[in-house]
Amino acid sequence: MISAAIIGLLLIKFNKNTIIVEISETLPLTVLTWNAINHVRTLHCRTTGILPRHIVQNIKCLTNLLSDDAENNRKNRSYKKVFSNNKKLLEKKFLALKKRKIQSIQIRDEWLCNLTTTQIPTEVKVILSLGPKFGVAPLPVKDIPIKNIVADVENIINLAPITRQNILRAKCTNAITNFVHNSKMTHNFEHYLLTNARRFVKTHDDLVITPADKGNITVILSTEQYEQKMNQLLQDSSVYKQLRRDPTNEFQCKNNKIVKQLKDKGFIDASMARKLTTYKAIPPRIYGLPKVHKADIPLRPIVSTIGSASVELSQFMTQILTEAFSDFHDYTIADSFQFASKINNFILPQGYKLISLDAVSLFTNISLELVIQIIQQEWSRVSQVTTIDISLFIIIIKFLFESSYFVFKGSFISQIFGCAMGSKISPILANIVMSVLLKYCIPLLPFQVPITYQYVDDLLLAIPEDRTATTLAVFNNYDPHIKFTAEEETENGVPFLDTKAIRIKKICHPDFLHNSEEKLLKIFENNGYPRMFLNRCRHSLTSDQVDEVPQIRTSTLVEPATHDKYVSLPLIPPLTGKLTKILKEIENIKIAKYNPLVVGVLFSQTKDRIHTMSRSDVVYRIPCENCESVYVGQTSQCLKRRISIHKSDARLRPDRCALASHSSSLDHHFKFDEVEILCTNSNYNKRSFLEMCFINENENNINKKTDLKNLSVVYSYLLSLDRRPSRQT
Incomplete structure (x- = not known):
C-alpha cells in the first residue's frame, strides 16, 4: 500500500438535492494520480470530440488537478509508477471509446480501393470512404476565414434597400460574433x-x-502507378501528339477572331460577343479517373x-446543336426513370435475349469528317435555330476540334483525333x-429488334439468342x-445505366418492389440517413406519386414575372440558419448553401496547377523592394497582364494608382516577381469586398483611403478576429 500524502483537497458530495462541501486533509496518492490522469484524458476526449460514457449519462465528476512535491525519491518513483499504470489504463479506455465511435460511422470496405502496399490506418479509411463531397461543419477562423463569411453576407445585403442595409449588417455581425466566441472550443x-x-496525407x-x-x-x-497509367494512355500516337510550346495565345486569338466575325456579320449581338471573347485563357488540363x-x-x-x-464558344455551339436536334433522337432515353x-412489363418475344453494347472510347473515336458529314446532311434542322451560314458553322466546328489540347506535367499535348x-x-x-448510327444499323439487321434504347x-437491344456476333458485326x-x-x-x-433489366413505381418492377425498397433504404442508412426519416419519406408517397413518371419538357419555359437572384452562404450550423432568418426579409433572393469544408481537401491535385501569373479573378499583394510597404489590389484579368499594366503606370502614369504614385514619388521599385495571391473569387462584389478587408488588415499598405470607403465600420471588430490570409481555392 502506497503511503498517503498530506494534502488538502476539496471534495464535493451529492446528497439528494443538496451539495455538501467538506475538506479532506488526507488523500491516498493513488487517488491523486488517478484524478490527474483522468483529467488529462478527459481533455483529450474533449479535443477529439468523443464523449465518455459517464458524461453521456450526465454524471458530473468534479476533481482538482493537484501537484505533489515529493520529499524523497521513493515517493517520486511510486508516483511515476502509479501514473504510468493509470495512464495505460485510461489510454486503453480512450482507444475503446474511439473504436466504438468509428464503428458507429456506417462505411463499407468496397467504398475504398487501395491499389498500393501502404497500410492505411482505420481512421484515415473511415474519412476517405465518405467521399470527396462529404461536408464537415467548419469552425470560423480555423477552417474558413471570417472575411469570407462576411463577404458572402455583404454581397446579399447589397441587394436590400439602402435604408435597411446598416440594420441588416448590425444583425448579421452580431450573429457571427456570438457564434465565433461561443464555438472557439467546439470540437467534433x-x-x-x-x-x-x-x-497522414501530408506524410x-x-x-x-x-x-x-x-x-x-x-x-x-x-x-508512380498513376503517372504510368496516364503515360500509357497518352502514348497512343494515333490520338495524341506532343507540342513544342503552349498554344493558348494562338487559340485565344483564333477564338476572338471568329467571335468578331460572328458579330460583324450580325449573327450575334455585342453582349454575346463580349461573353464569347476572352483575354485570360488558361490551357486545358488533363487528369484520369480509375x-x-x-x-x-x-x-x-x-x-x-x-x-x-x-470554352464559351463551345458552349454557344452546344446550345445551337441541342435545340436543332431536340427531336432527332428516336432511341435516346433521358434517365433511369x-x-x-418504358421497359417494365414488356413481354420479350420467344427466343430473344437482352444484350448491352458499349462503345469503346466513343468521344476520342468520333472523327471530324463524320461530324461535318452529319451536319451537312441535317443542315435543314440547324438552319431553323441559327442564322449562321453553313460555311462559317463548319469553320467553328473545325476550330473546336483543332483546339483540343491540354497540359500534363508541364508538357503540352494535342489531341489530333x-x-x-x-x-x-x-x-x-x-x-x-x-x-x-442507330438509324443506319437497325434496318440492316436481318431480324426485328423489339427493344432499342440508347x-x-x-x-x-433485344435480339435473337444466336445473333450477338451478327449484331456486333453490323454496328462495328x-x-x-x-x-x-x-x-x-x-x-x-443485363445492366444498363444504373439499373438491371431483368426478365420475368419508377425503376423497379412490382414483383421486386419490396426487396428493392429495402435495399435502397439500407444504402441510405449506410450513408448516415436516420431510419425514421427514411420511413417518413417512404410512406409519404401516394400511389399516384409512385406511378408518376417525370416528363421531358421540350417547350421553352415561361419565366416568372419576378426574377429571383440566387446568392450563396457557407453551410455552418447553426450560424447559417440564423443568417438566413435575418436576410430573408430581402425580396426576390434565393439563398443556396455550400459546404466550405469537405473531405475533398484530402484528395490529390491530379490536374496541373495554374501558374501564379496565369491566375485571374484574384486579390493580390505586391511588396516594395525599398521599404516595408505593400500594395493590395484585385483584378479579373490574367495577373500577368495586370502586372504589366502596373509596370507601365509606374513609368508613365504615376497618378493612375497608389502603386504608381509610390514608385514615382519615392523612386521605389516593387517586387513584381514576388506577387502573392491572397484569395480567388469570380464574383466581382465579393472580390472587391475581400480586397478592402486585406487592405484594412495590412497596416503598412500604401493604398488610398478611398479604396476603403465602402467598407462598413460595423465589421471592424469582427474582421479584427481574422488576421490571416484566406485559404487558397
Whole structure:
C-alpha cells in the first residue's frame, strides 16, 4: 500500500438535492494520480470530440488537478509508477471509446480501393470512404476565414434597400460574433478524423487519392502507378501528339477572331460577343479517373476546359446543336426513370435475349469528317435555330476540334483525333452520332429488334439468342473508328445505366418492389440517413406519386414575372440558419448553401496547377523592394497582364494608382516577381469586398483611403478576429 500524502483537497458530495462541501486533509496518492490522469484524458476526449460514457449519462465528476512535491525519491518513483499504470489504463479506455465511435460511422470496405502496399490506418479509411463531397461543419477562423463569411453576407445585403442595409449588417455581425466566441472550443469527431487524415496525407505525398470513374469509390494509387497509367494512355500516337510550346495565345486569338466575325456579320449581338471573347485563357488540363470496374483498372481521361480559350464558344455551339436536334433522337432515353417506365412489363418475344453494347472510347473515336458529314446532311434542322451560314458553322466546328489540347506535367499535348473528354460540345456530338448510327444499323439487321434504347455510348437491344456476333458485326462496320463490345444476359438480366433489366413505381418492377425498397433504404442508412426519416419519406408517397413518371419538357419555359437572384452562404450550423432568418426579409433572393469544408481537401491535385501569373479573378499583394510597404489590389484579368499594366503606370502614369504614385514619388521599385495571391473569387462584389478587408488588415499598405470607403465600420471588430490570409481555392 502506497503511503498517503498530506494534502488538502476539496471534495464535493451529492446528497439528494443538496451539495455538501467538506475538506479532506488526507488523500491516498493513488487517488491523486488517478484524478490527474483522468483529467488529462478527459481533455483529450474533449479535443477529439468523443464523449465518455459517464458524461453521456450526465454524471458530473468534479476533481482538482493537484501537484505533489515529493520529499524523497521513493515517493517520486511510486508516483511515476502509479501514473504510468493509470495512464495505460485510461489510454486503453480512450482507444475503446474511439473504436466504438468509428464503428458507429456506417462505411463499407468496397467504398475504398487501395491499389498500393501502404497500410492505411482505420481512421484515415473511415474519412476517405465518405467521399470527396462529404461536408464537415467548419469552425470560423480555423477552417474558413471570417472575411469570407462576411463577404458572402455583404454581397446579399447589397441587394436590400439602402435604408435597411446598416440594420441588416448590425444583425448579421452580431450573429457571427456570438457564434465565433461561443464555438472557439467546439470540437467534433469528424474534425478529429479530418485532422489525422491530413497529417497522414501530408506524410505520404507519394500517394494519389482520387475518386473512381463510377460508383463513388475512393481509390488510392501510388504516384508512380498513376503517372504510368496516364503515360500509357497518352502514348497512343494515333490520338495524341506532343507540342513544342503552349498554344493558348494562338487559340485565344483564333477564338476572338471568329467571335468578331460572328458579330460583324450580325449573327450575334455585342453582349454575346463580349461573353464569347476572352483575354485570360488558361490551357486545358488533363487528369484520369480509375475504372475500378475494368480489368487492370485503366484511367478514363478527363480534360478540364474551365477557363480555356474556346470554352464559351463551345458552349454557344452546344446550345445551337441541342435545340436543332431536340427531336432527332428516336432511341435516346433521358434517365433511369424514363427507361424503367418504358421497359417494365414488356413481354420479350420467344427466343430473344437482352444484350448491352458499349462503345469503346466513343468521344476520342468520333472523327471530324463524320461530324461535318452529319451536319451537312441535317443542315435543314440547324438552319431553323441559327442564322449562321453553313460555311462559317463548319469553320467553328473545325476550330473546336483543332483546339483540343491540354497540359500534363508541364508538357503540352494535342489531341489530333476525336472529341476531348470534358469539352462542352462533346456530349451532344456523341449523342447525335449515336442516333445516326442507330438509324443506319437497325434496318440492316436481318431480324426485328423489339427493344432499342440508347444513353450516350451505352445501348440496350433485344435480339435473337444466336445473333450477338451478327449484331456486333453490323454496328462495328458503320465507322472504322467506332467499335463496340457486347455484354449478354446473366441470370436473366443485363445492366444498363444504373439499373438491371431483368426478365420475368419508377425503376423497379412490382414483383421486386419490396426487396428493392429495402435495399435502397439500407444504402441510405449506410450513408448516415436516420431510419425514421427514411420511413417518413417512404410512406409519404401516394400511389399516384409512385406511378408518376417525370416528363421531358421540350417547350421553352415561361419565366416568372419576378426574377429571383440566387446568392450563396457557407453551410455552418447553426450560424447559417440564423443568417438566413435575418436576410430573408430581402425580396426576390434565393439563398443556396455550400459546404466550405469537405473531405475533398484530402484528395490529390491530379490536374496541373495554374501558374501564379496565369491566375485571374484574384486579390493580390505586391511588396516594395525599398521599404516595408505593400500594395493590395484585385483584378479579373490574367495577373500577368495586370502586372504589366502596373509596370507601365509606374513609368508613365504615376497618378493612375497608389502603386504608381509610390514608385514615382519615392523612386521605389516593387517586387513584381514576388506577387502573392491572397484569395480567388469570380464574383466581382465579393472580390472587391475581400480586397478592402486585406487592405484594412495590412497596416503598412500604401493604398488610398478611398479604396476603403465602402467598407462598413460595423465589421471592424469582427474582421479584427481574422488576421490571416484566406485559404487558397
